[in-house]
Amino acid sequence: MDGKPGLRERKKQRTHAAISDAAIALFLEHGFNQVSVARVAEAAEVSKRTLFAYFPTKEDLVVHRLADHEAELAHVVRARPPGTVPLTAVREHYLKGLLERDPITGLNDHPQVRGVHRMIVDAPSLVARMERFKAGAERALARALHETAAIGELTARLAAAQIVAVRWTLADDNADRLAHGESADARYAGAVADAEVGFALLENGLRQLTSRQ
Numbered sequence: 001m002d003g004k005p006g007l008r009e010r011k012k013q014r015t016h017a018a019i020s021d022a023a024i025a026l027f028l029e030h031g032f033n034q035v036s037v038a039r040v041a042e043a044a045e046v047s048k049r050t051l052f053a054y055f056p057t058k059e060d061l062v063v064h065r066l067a068d069h070e071a072e073l074a075h076v077v078r079a080r081p082p083g084t085v086p087l088t089a090v091r092e093h094y095l096k097g098l099l100e101r102d103p104i105t106g107l108n109d110h111p112q113v114r115g116v117h118r119m120i121v122d123a124p125s126l127v128a129r130m131e132r133f134k135a136g137a138e139r140a141l142a143r144a145l146h147e148t149a150a151i152g153e154l155t156a157r158l159a160a161a162q163i164v165a166v167r168w169t170l171a172d173d174n175a176d177r178l179a180h181g182e183s184a185d186a187r188y189a190g191a192v193a194d195a196e197v198g199f200a201l202l203e204n205g206l207r208q209l210t211s212r213q
Contacts, residue, residue, distance in 0.1 A: 016054050019044040023061035028115045032062070032123040059129040062120065069104050070133055073163065074140035078148055086149050090163055091199040094170070098191050101184055106174030107191050109184040117175045138164045166198040 022044040026035045037058050041051045055061050073090055080089035097105040103113045120126040138160045146156035174191050178184060 015044075015046065015050070019046060019051055019054055020061060020064065023055075024112070024116065027062065027119055028112065032058075032119050032126060059125055062116065062126055063129050063133060065116075066104070066133060070136045071140040072104070073137060073167070074144035077141065077144040080148075086145060087163070087199065087202055090167075091195070094167060094195055094199075095192060098188065098195065104171060105191070106171035106176075106178070107184050107187060109178045114175075114178060118179060134164060134168060162202055166202055170195055170198050 019040065023035075023040045026040060026043060037051060038048055040061065041048045044051065055064065073093075076089050076093045077086045080086065094105065098107050101108045103110075106117075108114075120130060138157070141164060142153070142156045142160035145151060145159055146153050149156070151159070170191070173194065174187060177187055177190075
């Protein structure tokens with residue numbers, strides 16, 4: 001066996017990609033709420049039944065592109081080199097993502113990436129779905145921390161919630177800046193500096209938050 005997918009699997013992959021591409025193109029041109037599932041199916045030349053077999057909900061047509069990222073931080077923690085602190089592994093992974101302009105960091109100014117970000121922000125059902133995505137990322141990371149970092153379940157949950165929130169906030173800020181016209185290259189140095197601040201807060205347990213009173 002050479003590990004390559006068979007003819008049937010390749011056909012399924014092509015159908016999946018065709019439906020996704022047709023949906024994103026229509027959503028970006030007309031708006032998520034203005035395009036029906038039937039219209040997407042027609043554009044992809046499949047039946048509604050086939051479409052729902054690949055994408056159970058309309059929102060899945062958009063968020064499936066982020067599905068691999070839901071457990072990303074958990075994978076990073078589990079795969080970290082021996083002796084590496086989990087937070088260090090997550091920080092280095094995020095900084096690498098900034099350098100590579102990974103869309104999940106918000107630092108990608110490709111027109112379609114920016115368009116999808118605006119579409120998600122403007123559609124309440126997609127915003128709600130992203131919150132579910134965020135909660136899933138927290139649960140996966142909490143399990144990874146609990147199982148590999150020798151900490152209790154509650155501590156793992158608290159740490160995961162903070163780590164995911166920092167990464168999420170950093171990415172949102174980057175995406176918002178790019179949405180207002182800043183280029184990814186111009187934003188890069190600032191994105192790195194902000195990431196260092198965010199991860200320093202996590203590392204120091206928020207001790208840097210001193211009172212001004």
